[in-house]
Amino acid sequence: MKxxxxxxxxxxxxxxxxxxxxxxxxIPIVGLVGKASWSSLLLDLKNELVLDALQISITSSxxxxxxxxxxxxxLGIAMARITNKWxxxxxxxxxxxxxxxxxxxxxxxxxxxxxxxxxxxxxxQTTGLILPYSWAGVVIANLFVALPFVVLSVESGHRxxxxxxxxxxxxxxxxxxxxxxxxxxxxxxxxxxxxxxLAWGRALGEFGATIxxxxxxxxxxxxLPLAVYGALETDRQLxxxxxxxxxxxxxxxxxxxxxxxxxHR
Amino acid sequence: xxxxxxxxxLEAQFxxxxxxxxxxxxxxVGAGEIVALLGPNGxxxxxxxxxxxxxxxxxxxxxxxxxxxxxxxxxxxxxxxxNRQIGMVFQDNLLFPHMNVIDNVxxxxxxxxxxxxxxxxxxxxVLLFLGVAELERKPIEELSGGQTKQVAIARSxxxxxxxxxxxxxxxGLDALASSKLRAFAVNNxxxxxxxxxxxxxxxxxxxxxxxxxxVLESGIVTEFGQPxxxxxxxxxxxxADFAGTNxxxxxxxxxxxxxxxxxxxxxxxxxxxxPVNVSINPRSISLHRNASQGSPRNNLPVVIDSVESLGDIxxxxxxxxxxxxxDITTISANELNVRQGEHLWATxxxxxxxxxxxxx
Numbered sequence: 001m002k003x004x005x006x007x008x009x010x011x012x013x014x015x016x017x018x019x020x021x022x023x024x025x026x027i028p029i030v031g032l033v034g035k036a037s038w039s040s041l042l043l044d045l046k047n048e049l050v051l052d053a054l055q056i057s058i059t060s061s062x063x064x065x066x067x068x069x070x071x072x073x074x075l076g077i078a079m080a081r082i083t084n085k086w087x088x089x090x091x092x093x094x095x096x097x098x099x100x101x102x103x104x105x106x107x108x109x110x111x112x113x114x115x116x117x118x119x120x121x122x123x124x125q126t127t128g129l130i131l132p133y134s135w136a137g138v139v140i141a142n143l144f145v146a147l148p149f150v151v152l153s154v155e156s157g158h159r160x161x162x163x164x165x166x167x168x169x170x171x172x173x174x175x176x177x178x179x180x181x182x183x184x185x186x187x188x189x190x191x192x193x194x195x196x197x198l199a200w201g202r203a204l205g206e207f208g209a210t211i212x213x214x215x216x217x218x219x220x221x222x223x224l225p226l227a228v229y230g231a232l233e234t235d236r237q238l239x240x241x242x243x244x245x246x247x248x249x250x251x252x253x254x255x256x257x258x259x260x261x262x263x264h265r
Numbered sequence: 266x267x268x269x270x271x272x273x274x275l276e277a278q279f280x281x282x283x284x285x286x287x288x289x290x291x292x293x294v295g296a297g298e299i300v301a302l303l304g305p306n307g308x309x310x311x312x313x314x315x316x317x318x319x320x321x322x323x324x325x326x327x328x329x330x331x332x333x334x335x336x337x338x339x340x341x342x343x344x345x346x347x348n349r350q351i352g353m354v355f356q357d358n359l360l361f362p363h364m365n366v367i368d369n370v371x372x373x374x375x376x377x378x379x380x381x382x383x384x385x386x387x388x389x390x391v392l393l394f395l396g397v398a399e400l401e402r403k404p405i406e407e408l409s410g411g412q413t414k415q416v417a418i419a420r421s422x423x424x425x426x427x428x429x430x431x432x433x434x435x436x437g438l439d440a441l442a443s444s445k446l447r448a449f450a451v452n453n454x455x456x457x458x459x460x461x462x463x464x465x466x467x468x469x470x471x472x473x474x475x476x477x478x479x480v481l482e483s484g485i486v487t488e489f490g491q492p493x494x495x496x497x498x499x500x501x502x503x504x505a506d507f508a509g510t511n512x513x514x515x516x517x518x519x520x521x522x523x524x525x526x527x528x529x530x531x532x533x534x535x536x537x538x539x540p541v542n543v544s545i546n547p548r549s550i551s552l553h554r555n556a557s558q559g560s561p562r563n564n565l566p567v568v569i570d571s572v573e574s575l576g577d578i579x580x581x582x583x584x585x586x587x588x589x590x591x592d593i594t595t596i597s598a599n600e601l602n603v604r605q606g607e608h609l610w611a612t613x614x615x616x617x618x619x620x621x622x623x624x625x
Contacts, residue, residue: 167320168359170346172373172420182372186363 032247036240044241052219053227054245057204060135060223064142065200068150072199073192075147076154077184098148105144106212113140113213137214138221142203149202150195157191158184194257201253205246224249272296274428274460275317278326283312288484294428296331297458301465301475301492305503308481310464311356314430317462318353319346331427347376352421352459353430357437358413360420366400366408367392370420377424391423392416395453411442415449422459429454431463435470443467450474480504501542511545511590514623522620528587531563533615540623547592549617552581552601553610563613565589572603579603587611 010018044050079090097105113120113131123129131137161184169183185192207225214221216230224246231239275294282288288309294300302310315321317328319335327337330351335344360369367388374384392398397415400408408416414434421429434450435443447467451474454461465471471478472492480488480503487501502512515524517538522530524543556564567583574580579598581591589611593601603609 162359164320164355164359165361167318167346168353168355169361169372169376171318171349171351171353173347173376173424174372175347175376178376182375183361187361189363 029247032240032243036244037237040237041241041244044238045245047238049218049222049227050224050238050242050245053222053224053242056135056138056219056221057223057225060138060142061200061203061206063139064146064203065196067139067143068147068199068203069192069196072147072150072195073154073185073188076151076191076195077158077188079151080155080158094148094151097145102145102206102208102210103212106141106209109141109144109209109213132213133215133217133221135214135220138210138223141209141213142206145206145209146199146203149198150192153191153195153198154188157188157194161187197253197257201250204249204253273329274298274331275329275462277317277328279313279316279323279328280325281312281316281321281323283309283321286312286484288312290479290481290484290486292462292479292486294460294462295476296427296460298476299454299461299463299474301463301471301478302481303465303471303478303504304481309484310481311432313481314353314432314462314464317349317428317430318351319344319349350426351428351430352424352426354414354417354421354432354434356432356434358417360405360408360413360417362405365405366403366416369405369416370423372420373424388419388423391419395419395449409442410438411446411449414438414446418450418453422457425457425459427460429459429461431461431465433464433466435465435467447473510547511543511550513543515541515543515620517541517620522618528565530613530618531615532618532620535620537620537622542621542623544619544621545589545613545617547580547590548578549614550589550591550593551612552591552593552597552603553612554601556610557612562615563611563618565611565613567609567611569603569605569607569609572598572605574598583609583611 075094079087079094082090100108110132111117113123115121115124115130115132120131123131131140165183165187166179169179174182205225206223207229210221210223211226211229216222216226218227222230224242228239228242228246231242272295273293274296275292277292279288279290279292286307286309290309290313292300292302292313302313304310312321316323316336317330322338322343323336324338327339327342328335330349333344333350334340334342335349336342361372364372367385370391371379371381371384371388374387375381379387389398389401392401395415395418397412397419400412400416403412405413405416418431418434431450435446438446447470450470454474463471463475475492478489478492479486480501482501482503488504502514504510504512513524515522515530517523517535520535522532522535522541522543524530530543552567556566565587567587567589569581570584571582572579573582574595577595578592579595581593581598581603583589583591591611601609
């Protein structure tokens with residue numbers, strides 16, 4: 001419903017500050033778009049390096065987002081239900097990758113899962129698997145930074161959920177498994193999807209943890225953000241083109257998310 | 266589950282503590298019997314329902330549903346909600362918002378291994394039986410308050426549980442929806458022969474539907490019996506208010522009965538001293554334009570607050586200086602032409618006032 005203008009009208013100071021904030025976010029994008037040479041854009045992007053990076057970015061970020069949903073949803077539900085002292089510890093651990101500089105996260109992954117790492121060494125000795133500097137390493141680096149988004153989204157969604165829906169379904173004969181699959185998960189669907197989209201967006205833009213843990217090898221571990229970083233040194237026009245590609249991808253995720261939210265509330 | 270061959274849908278002895286409230290109550294619901302649980306807010310009524318449903322555990326006593334003990338801390342017995350043969354209609358219904366009407370109603374059949382098709386067919390039959398077949402394909406958010414309640418009832422009775430728990434089924438409904446739902450519940454629940462434990466504030470509904478009534482106040486059963494039995498001699502002001510009877514706390518001193526420090530009553534054979542509970546049947550009070558003469562009678566000045574026709578009887582409520590509920594025949598009410606705000610005289614025979622010493 002539309003409020004009368006007298007109510008909607010904000011003080012001048014607030015409007016000025018709001019405009020400044022919005023401008024600050026828009027200006028860099030305008031810079032990108034304004035500098036782009038649109039005639040050669042497609043030609044710039046039709047470059048093996050870019051196409052490889054695009055493929056690695058898309059596949060690794062989607063894989064990471066799916067894994068984040070797969071493991072983050074149960075973790076979020078568990079965190080919403082745990083009431084003992086461990087919940088504080090668990091919540092801190094989950095929040096840490098959001099605050100931690102990604103480079104530090106990547107180093108931590110390297111020390112843990114690298115060929116000589118605490119977990120990486122026995123893994124290599126028993127299975128011959130080497131995670132760093134591989135596509136799987138990109139996925140793991142992405143997952144490390146993206147997982148908290150799903151966990152937090154599902155946890156807060158679960159807290160808003162009326163727990164009595166579960167009592168209602170139990171009184172109708174639903175055991176724990178059916179309550180989860182028929183009631184809790186469907187009711188959490190918006191939170192899971194929102195968390196998954198956020199995780200995907202975060203994974204797509206991942207730079208620090210990826211370059212530290214998986215390296216910057218074109219065709220294997222070089223994602224679009226790493227390709228932009230490399231191209232800035234050698235070919236500014238290419239960096240610009242890849243950046244525009246990333247802006248479009250990110251915009252797509254944002255729009256998907258907004259549509260999703262709008263359709264649910 | 267331990268089977269004990271009795272005919273009760275519910276046989277329970279509750280003992281538990283919720284915050285500051287200690288609840289001790291014995292409640293029985295016969296097979297097919299509709300039992301109302303009354304009481305002021307915070308008396309523990311919903312808590313009792315939640316214990317029966319399995320959302321809460323009792324700390325002492327036992328709960329037996331159709332012969333199967335589901336909670337008995339002394340014997341180490343506890344059955345989770347899904348193993349109890351009950352249906353529950355929640356105050357706010359809790360229909361699953363991600364399912365349409367028919368899938369909500371079919372839900373408990375799906376839990377018991379029915380195929381989607383057969384569960385939906387049975388759900389459609391139940392909706393038809395209840396007279397709301399037209400709701401079948403509707404999404405939950407398109408239902409009115411009354412329809413939501415009807416679907417919630419359909420969902421909880423589809424498996425024909427031996428015990429149905431209803432928490433304030435009329436709350437949140439406007440007058441029209443409430444009277445429609447009352448008729449719906451009276452017709453269907455009586456016909457289904459399901460034992461019901463019903464929490465409600467609506468006295469007409471209780472009189473219409475309930476076979477028996479428990480009154481719970483501050484965690485204790487203060488009264489039980491058939492709805493009609495509660496009227497003439499209420500034990501507590503709550504029951505009196507509910508049943509439309511006059512009940513006062515009074516004090517007997519020097520052979521005089523003083524009510525609420527305000528007015529005095531002449532009572533025949535006043536044999537007690539100290540605090541008393543006084544009840545007066547609304548039908549033994551008469552109304553007059555002038556103070557009437559004659560021996561042992563109480564003449565009390567009243568101001569008419571409301572006049573409500575209940576068919577043959579008209580209920581008149583008065584306030585200062587004497588708050589009374591008076592039931593007179595509609596014929597005499599018409600002859601008197603009683604109007605709100607009028608100053609009249611109420612007459613109570615001394616022999617019609619019931620005085621009981623308050624147990625301390």
